[in-house]
Amino acid sequence: xxxxxxxxxxxxxxxxxxxxxxxxxxxxxxxxxxxxxxxxxxxxxxxxxxxxxxxxxxxxxxxxxxxxxxxxxxxxxxxxxxxxxxxxxxxxxxxxxxxxxxxxxxxxxxxxxxxxxxxxxxxxxxxxxxxxxxxxxxxxxxxxxxxxxxxxxxxxxxxxxxxxxxxxxxxxxxxxxxxxxxxxxxxxxxxxxxxxxxxxxxxxxxxxxxxxxxxxxxxxxxxxxxxxxxxxxxxxxxxxxxxxxxxxxx
Amino acid sequence: xxxxxxxxxxxxxxxxxxxxxxxxxxxxxxxxxxxxxxxxxxxxxxxxxxxxxxxxxxxxxxxxxxxxxxxxxxxxxxxxxxxxxxxxxxxxxxxxxxxxxxxxxxxxxxxxxxxxxxxxxxxxxxxxxxxxxxxxxxxxxxxxxxxxxxxxxxxxxxxxxxxxxxxxxxxxxxxxxxxxxxxxxxxxxxxxxxxxxxxxxxxxxxxxxxxxxxxxxxxxxxxxxxxxxxxxxxxxxxxxxxxxxxxxxxxxxxxxxxxxxxxxxxxxxxxxxxxxxxxxxxxxxxxxxxxxxxxxxxxxxxxxxxxxxxxxxxxxxxxxxxxxxxxxxxxxxxxxxxxxxxxxxxxxxxxxxxxxxxxxxxxxxxxxxxxxx
Numbered sequence: 001x002x003x004x005x006x007x008x009x010x011x012x013x014x015x016x017x018x019x020x021x022x023x024x025x026x027x028x029x030x031x032x033x034x035x036x037x038x039x040x041x042x043x044x045x046x047x048x049x050x051x052x053x054x055x056x057x058x059x060x061x062x063x064x065x066x067x068x069x070x071x072x073x074x075x076x077x078x079x080x081x082x083x084x085x086x087x088x089x090x091x092x093x094x095x096x097x098x099x100x101x102x103x104x105x106x107x108x109x110x111x112x113x114x115x116x117x118x119x120x121x122x123x124x125x126x127x128x129x130x131x132x133x134x135x136x137x138x139x140x141x142x143x144x145x146x147x148x149x150x151x152x153x154x155x156x157x158x159x160x161x162x163x164x165x166x167x168x169x170x171x172x173x174x175x176x177x178x179x180x181x182x183x184x185x186x187x188x189x190x191x192x193x194x195x196x197x198x199x200x201x202x203x204x205x206x207x208x209x210x211x212x213x214x215x216x217x218x219x220x221x222x223x224x225x226x227x228x229x230x231x232x233x234x235x236x237x238x239x240x241x242x243x244x245x246x247x248x249x250x
Numbered sequence: 251x252x253x254x255x256x257x258x259x260x261x262x263x264x265x266x267x268x269x270x271x272x273x274x275x276x277x278x279x280x281x282x283x284x285x286x287x288x289x290x291x292x293x294x295x296x297x298x299x300x301x302x303x304x305x306x307x308x309x310x311x312x313x314x315x316x317x318x319x320x321x322x323x324x325x326x327x328x329x330x331x332x333x334x335x336x337x338x339x340x341x342x343x344x345x346x347x348x349x350x351x352x353x354x355x356x357x358x359x360x361x362x363x364x365x366x367x368x369x370x371x372x373x374x375x376x377x378x379x380x381x382x383x384x385x386x387x388x389x390x391x392x393x394x395x396x397x398x399x400x401x402x403x404x405x406x407x408x409x410x411x412x413x414x415x416x417x418x419x420x421x422x423x424x425x426x427x428x429x430x431x432x433x434x435x436x437x438x439x440x441x442x443x444x445x446x447x448x449x450x451x452x453x454x455x456x457x458x459x460x461x462x463x464x465x466x467x468x469x470x471x472x473x474x475x476x477x478x479x480x481x482x483x484x485x486x487x488x489x490x491x492x493x494x495x496x497x498x499x500x501x502x503x504x505x506x507x508x509x510x511x512x513x514x515x516x517x518x519x520x521x522x523x524x525x526x527x528x529x530x531x532x533x534x535x536x537x538x539x540x541x542x543x544x545x546x547x548x549x550x551x552x553x554x555x556x557x558x559x560x561x562x563x564x565x566x567x568x569x570x571x572x573x574x575x576x577x578x579x580x581x582x583x584x585x586x587x588x589x590x591x592x593x594x595x596x597x598x599x600x601x602x603x604x605x606x607x608x609x610x611x612x613x614x615x616x617x618x619x620x621x622x623x
Contacts, residue, residue, distance in 0.1 A: 053340045053351075076348040087342040091261045096342070100260070104253055130264065146346060218546045 001122045003062070004029045004186035005050070008045075012042075012049050019045045022212040023059070027188060027203060029153070032180040034197045035190045037207035038246055043190040045218070046207065047156045050188070051081040063154050063158035069197055077105070078101045079153040082147035085139035085163070090132030094123065098149060099129070105150045114149050118169040119147070121164075137163045144172060151179060157189040173200055198225075198238040206245045253349055256356040282583075291592075294376060320373060326365035331365075332358045442502065442589050446527050450498035454491060485542060492535060496564075499528035500571050507575040518619055521572050536561045559596075562607045566592055566614070573617035588614070 001027040009021040027033050033132045037043050048054050050061050052068040052075065061068040066075040088097065095110075102110045119123050121141045126134055131142065140163040147155055159171045163181035177200070179185040188205075191197065197204060204221060216224060225238055258407045269276040338344060339354035347353065510520060536557040543553035570585035592610055596603035 021410075048345070050342075052343050052344065073348055073352075076350075081346040083343040083346050087345075088557070089257065089261065091264050091342060092257070093264070096264075100253060100257060103256070104349060143343075146343070243356050 001236060004031065004064060005029060005188065006060075006062040007050065008060045008062075010046075010056050010061065012045060012054055012056045012059075014045065014054065015221075018057075018210065019122065020049065023207075023210070023212050024207050025212055025215045027154075027186050028217075029184050029186055029202045030180050030200050031186050031188075032176055033186075033188045033203035033205060034201040034206050035192065035207065036192070036197070036242055037148070037189055037190075041207045042210040043207055044158055046204050047081070047158050047188070047190060050156055051079060052076055078153045080147040080152040082143050082150065082155075082157045082160060084158065085143045086134060088131045088139050088142060089140065090130060092131060094118075094134070094138075094145075095127040097142060098148060101146050101149050105152075107150060107235070111150060113151060114145060117145055117148060117175055117247050120175060121168045122171075137165060137168070140164060141168065148175070148179065151185055155179070155185055155187045157187065159190050160194065161191065161193055175201070191227070194239045194242055197242070204238075204242065206242055208246060252357050253347055253353050254344070257344070257484070294379070311335065317370070321366055321370045324369040325362060328362035328365055332362055336359075435619075440523075442506065442523055443504070443527060446499055446502050449502055450495050453498060454494045488538075492531065496528060496531050499531065500568070503528070503571055503575055504578060508578070521575070521618055525568060525572055527563075532561060532564045532568070534563070554621065559603075560601070565587055566596045566607065566610055569614035569618065570610055 005027040007026065010020055011018065012020040023046060035043050035046065045054065046148050048090075049056060050063075050068065052061070055069060059125050061075075063075045063078050064079065068075045068079075091102075094198070098110050098114060102108075102114075115124075118127065118141075123138065123141045123145065126138050134142075140160070142158065144160045147157055149158075160172060164172060165184055173196070176187055176189070180187055180202075189201075198221070202218040204214065204216050205212060219240060224241055230250070271277075334360045335354055336351065339351035340549055344350050344354065503521075506520070506524055538556040540550075540553045543548055543556050548556070566588055567585050570588045571581060574580040574584050588610060590607060592603075595606045599606075
């Protein structure tokens with residue numbers, strides 16, 4: 001069976017500058033992966049490239065075996081991509097956005113799961129308000145819901161917890177866990193919240209200056225932390241290991 | 251249905267329902283549009299009364315050259331919008347739609363064609379109307395209508411459509427010069443002047459500029475000598491570039507004011523510094539207008555008067571932009587409204603126009619200095 005996401009030797013240049021260099025990793029179905037890296041390390045560009053929005057100079061991205069660049073529409077139908085909240089159309093309401101997305105995904109109505117998610121994120125009272133009149137957090141929730149709509153096999157989220165209140169953030173984490181464990185979705189989320197990675201994610205990819213410097217699945221994460229404990233380094237947490245990896249100098 | 255079209259439909263529906271909820275605002279806006287439309291018709295009527303023999307003769311002489319040129323220029327004017335749509339398809343919320351960016355490309359292509367067609371047809375209708383109301387012009391053949399429709403369709407069909415596909419830059423790429431100056435400002439040129447220059451350079455060859463220059467060709471009289479054509483193009487080029495410099499100055503005023511709103515600097519002094527370059531550009535323009543008008547055969551007194559009228563209007567506009575510089579939404583209408591009042595009062599009572607100018611300017615200066623700081 002093919003991986004949910006396979007990234008091979010991906011090199012992307014924008015404006016004559018190399019943003020990603022030889023990026024490669026893969027995610028199994030059901031993975032809830034964190035994409036970590038300092039500001040400007042190429043996380044958002046990587047997510048946009050995985051969604052087929054940038055054509056790479058070299059490399060390939062396969063979603064369930066389909067090439068994002070050669071079989072774009074088929075691959076993108078298996079993909080939920082979170083857009084930045086400030087890019088949402090101010091003159092539409094969240095309900096209208098969700099309706100348009102549902103139509104775009106070939107659904108005749110907004111799925112029940114989406115309504116449940118909206119309720120869990122406490123978005124239901126804002127569903128008929130223009131997005132220009134919604135708060136940053138509310139728009140962030142809409143962005144997340146649009147990516148989750150229809151439970152696509154691969155979900156790409158760019159810092160989904162930013163701007164969310166603690167209750168909504170917790171509800172979103174629970175929902176992401178449910179989607180991966182029960183529905184078999186694969187989630188790749190860019191995040192700066194290192195403290196919650198160990199509890200939430202079962203795969204971690206660290207990006208530094210456009211290169212993957214660390215790629216651990218669940219076993220790798222457990223091994224790395226366990227080795228530290230075995231060696232008598234009780235302070236060796238996943239967070240400290242990731243920070244150490246991010247602090248590397250080329 | 252194309253998802254972009256569907257999105258636009260929903261937005262228009264939302265705006266209509268909001269306008270129904272606010273009948274007073276909608277009525278005022280409607281009245282304003284009506285007045286504006288009437289004014290445009292009056293101006294066109296005035297223009298139509300003038301002699302357009304040369305213009306119509308040019309059109310009749312080179313229809314196969316002029317109509318495709320007009321259409322292509324109109325199409326070129328759509329290019330910035332197509333570029334924005336292409337970027338939108340890749341960076342906005344639409345980027346998440348599976349149909350993107352193909353759906354946006356299809357939408358952009360048809361929209362550009364529709365607008366370019368509408369613009370060239372609009373121009374044709376205006377010219378035909380001029381011809382019908384002008385005295386002593388030759389007949390404006392019905393075949394022009396046919397050409398104006400057929401030529402764009404053929405041109406659009408055979409054009410290899412490559413509009414859009416610009417390279418996206420994820421982050422600004424610094425030039426070596428920018429690297430060197432990122433922590434200090436080694437240039438003796440004041441920052442505002444540098445800003446103004448950069449703004450002007452970024453917009454001086456925009457699609458609008460190219461379109462305006464192309465339309466200048468229409469004004470060349472049939473059978474004109476090469477020297478006349480060259481002079482007309484040179485003057486046109488200078489005028490278009492001047493207007494770009496002027497509008498760059500106005501943009502810097504608005505952006506500079508927004509950027510420095512929270513800074514502890516004297517806002518009045520800052521406003522004066524912001525207005526320096528636009529004022530200099532007005533001062534350069536006025537003698538040029540007087541000279542060109544006199545060279546075109548106008549009496550010196552009339553030429554000076556013309557430059558004075560233009561100067562009055564420009565200074566009023568500049569003052570209005572400064573007065574409402576902290577309210578970008580007001581800038582869409584207020585400066586135009588000031589000019590409208592000045593124009594209407596001055597044309598109905600020409601002898602009182604200096605007084606009208608003084609009163610309006612006094613009011614605007616009061617608003618400028620009222621700004622906090």
